[in-house]
Each structure stands twice: as structure tokens, then as C-alpha cells.
Amino acid sequence: MRIFSGIQPTGRKHLGNYIGAIRQYVEGQDRGEAIYCIVDLHAISVPYEPVELRDHVYDTAAILLAAGLDPDRCILFRQSDVREHTELTWLLSAVTSHGDLNRMTQFKEKSARQRELASAALFFYPVLQVADVLAYRAGDVPVGEDQRQHVELMREIARRFNERFGELLVEPEVRVPEVGARIMDLQEPTAKMSTTGGSEQGTVLVLDEPDVVRKKVMSAVTDSGSDVVRAPDKPGISNLIEILSVVRGVGTQEVEREFAGSGYGDFKRAVADAVVHYVAPVRERYAGLRGDEAGLERTLAAGAERARAIASATVAEVREAMGIGASGS
Ligand code: AMP
Ligand code: TRP
Numbered sequence: 215m216r217i218f219s220g221i222q223p224t225g226r227k228h229l230g231n232y233i234g235a236i237r238q239y240v241e242g243q244d245r246g247e248a249i250y251c252i253v254d255l256h257a258i259s260v261p262y263e264p265v266e267l268r269d270h271v272y273d274t275a276a277i278l279l280a281a282g283l284d285p286d287r288c289i290l291f292r293q294s295d296v297r298e299h300t301e302l303t304w305l306l307s308a309v310t311s312h313g314d315l316n317r318m319t320q321f322k323e324k325s326a327r328q329r330e331l332a333s334a335a336l337f338f339y340p341v342l343q344v345a346d347v348l349a350y351r352a353g354d355v356p357v358g359e360d361q362r363q364h365v366e367l368m369r370e371i372a373r374r375f376n377e378r379f380g381e382l383l384v385e386p387e388v389r390v391p392e393v394g395a396r397i398m399d400l401q402e403p404t405a406k407m408s409t410t411g412g413s414e415q416g417t418v419l420v421l422d423e424p425d426v427v428r429k430k431v432m433s434a435v436t437d438s439g440s441d442v443v444r445a446p447d448k449p450g451i452s453n454l455i456e457i458l459s460v461v462r463g464v465g466t467q468e469v470e471r472e473f474a475g476s477g478y479g480d481f482k483r484a485v486a487d488a489v490v491h492y493v494a495p496v497r498e499r500y501a502g503l504r505g506d507e508a509g510l511e512r513t514l515a516a517g518a519e520r521a522r523a524i525a526s527a528t529v530a531e532v533r534e535a536m537g538i539g540a541s542g543s
Contacts, residue, residue, distance in 0.1 A: 215247070215353050216246060216249065216352045216353055216354070217245065217247065217354045217355075217356060218350050218352035218386070219238075219239060219357060220251045221274060222253055222257055222274075223252050223270040224409065225273030225277070226409040226421075227420045228407050228409060229397055229418040229420070229457065229493070232420055232492075233460050236281050237281075237394075237460070239281075240281055243287040248288035249288065249289040249350055249521060251521070252274050252290075252514075253343075254294050256293070256339055256342060259333055259335035259336040259338075259339050260328065260333070271292055272507055272511075273504065275292075275510045277420060279503050279510075280498075280499035281496050290517045291514055291517035291518040291520075291521045292514050295514065295521075296518055296525050298349055299342065299525065300342070302348065302528070302529050305529075305538070306345055306348065306371055307338070308536070309375045309378060310367075315338070315340060315341070318340050319360075320340075320363070320364070321336060321337060340364050341371075343364050344368045347365075347386050348372055348383045348384070350521075350525060351383065351528060352384065353387060355368070355386045357388065358390065360406060362388055362390060365388035368386050372386070375532075379535040380535050382528075382532060393456050394457070394460040398449060398453040399417060400413075400417070400431065403434075404449050415430055415433060416434070417430075418430050418431065420496055421496075421500060427489055431454075432483070436482070437450050437451050440477055442469070442474065442476065444456075454482065457485060457489065458484065461489055461491075
């Protein structure tokens, strides 16, 4: 089984990214051939600083390695190093419906947030994401809930391509975790945790110091009542139950059973302790890795070389099937 996922370059990865996605990337290394990409080309679809972008790629690479990605057991690379992604984006745009792109929830949300320029790149963002995955004919895409619609688009485009040009591409399956696919902001538990839309205090960063993590969890908004149970009218407590369940590796019902009868205070203390222990080792390993930019660059370059070998073979077949370039070139 070939696994592919992509992640935006930023040093501000949060608990939602970790629980929803990064945890699954690490597990993917035991399940199959795992390929992970830091998507710097996606990052230019919103305003950004060129110098920071380069740094953020290293930040993200160091976080992923600190979280347990092992370059001997996966391919980790920077998207822009494998130019086949951009070429395939254009080729696949020929079988992409404009209406489908217009319906993408993330496009609607992100374009509404832009004050100066809602770029065409933001509109084309999903096509690049489709190309990322289809270039590797990956069968499995581990992501958080917010990416489900983009993976459905991959299936649609692969299907349309195969019908028109022959069975060449693979329709990938989405892999969303059963618990923790949508971690909510601790201050506004009806909104997903996010570094762009969420609250500072409600977003636990993987690189936050332990006392900061503790403070953020202890000041999480809870709901009326005092029972530690999951319920639609208890978004704050439900979110903390999901977080503790994942972090401890036990079921949500087990968490509810353990805290039946105890108050919110004790429960939040337990969540805070568990989250501190969960992210602290990543922060510690990160510090050692991030300092060695030359080493990170070598890891990314070696990953890109392996990735390119796969992607270039797919793009060559796609060009041939679509009548692009001289035959057999
Ligand atoms: P990004 O940082 O936007 O590239 O997201 C990286 C991964 O984290 C994607 O697979 C997202 O679906 C996932 N993700 C982002 N926010 C959350 C969240 N609040 N809960 C769970 N997963 C998330
Ligand atoms: N758009 C994804 C996000 O914001 C990142 C991404 C880019 C991705 N390419 C991908 C995810 C390919 C899965 C597969 O999180």
C-alpha cells in the first residue's frame, strides 16, 4: 500500500495537526510505503514572506522528524523540488470541473478571508493537491476531517482521467482517524483548532513550552453542568475527552468512565498533564534537529530524488496518453 500526505510549511503546527495528521503519518511507516511532502507551493496561495517560507520548510521538516518520521522508512521531501507536481497540475486541470473547484469549502473560506488579493492560486490549490497524490498513484491519504472534500476531488479527477485517457491513475482512499479528526479550539470549541482562524490561547502548539501548554488546557472553555461526558451541547468537554482519549491511547468511553463523578477541574488537570507529556518529547527532539539546516536540506534533497523517480514515470505516461510532446519522449 502506498501512502501519501502533504502538510503546509509552518513552525506553528498545533495539537490538531498532530492528532489528526502527523500521528497517522508516523503509523503509516509501519503500514506501507509512506511518502510525505511539505507543500511550499501551496503556501504561496496566500500572502507570505519569501525568507520565512524557506525557514518554515525547515521548521516543519524538523517537527516531522522529531515526531518520529524516519527517512529510512519514508520519503520526506519539499514539494517544489519535484517539478512534476506543477506539470501534472496543469495536465489534470483539463479534466477538472470549474464548478467543482468553486464548491470547495476551503477555497470559499480562505478566499473570503483575503483582504487584498484572492489569488488564482487559491482557486487552483485543490488541483495541485490532487496532482501531489495522483503523481504517486497512492492508495491511501491520511488527513484530518477538513481535507476529506479534497480527497473526494482526487477520486473524481482520477476517475474522469481514466475514463477519457485510459486506466492510468489510482483513486485514493481518505484515511481520517476515528477519534481526533477534528480537534476544536480550546477557547471556541465550535471552531476547529487552527493557526490562521483560531484563537491564540485556544491553540496548543507542538512547540509550546510545558507551562504554556498547561495554561492553555487549564483555561479551556468548558460547558455548563459538571459531567465528563460527550454530548452535542458540550463541545468543550467533548473535545477534551477526544484529546485525552488519543493522547492516552484509550477509548473515549474509558475516559468518561474514569472521570465519572469527578469535577471539570480534576479532569482538565489530567488532560493538561497528558498533553504536556505527549508533546514535550517532540519539542525536545526538535531543538536538536532544527539547528542542523544542512542536515535537514540533505534529508529533503534525498527524499526529493526518490520522489522524483516515481512522479516522473507517472507524468511521462500521462503526457503520452494525453498526446503531449513527441511520442515515447
Ligand atoms: P495543514 O497544517 O493545514 O497542512 O494541515 C495538516 C494536516 O492537519 C491536514 O491533514 C489537516 O486535515 C490536519 N488538521 C488541521 N487542523 C486540524 C484539526 N483542528 N483537527 C484535526 N486535524 C487537523
Ligand atoms: N491541503 C492540505 C492541508 O492544508 C495539505 C496538502 C497538500 C495535502 N497536498 C496534499 C494533504 C496531498 C494530503 C495530500 O492540510
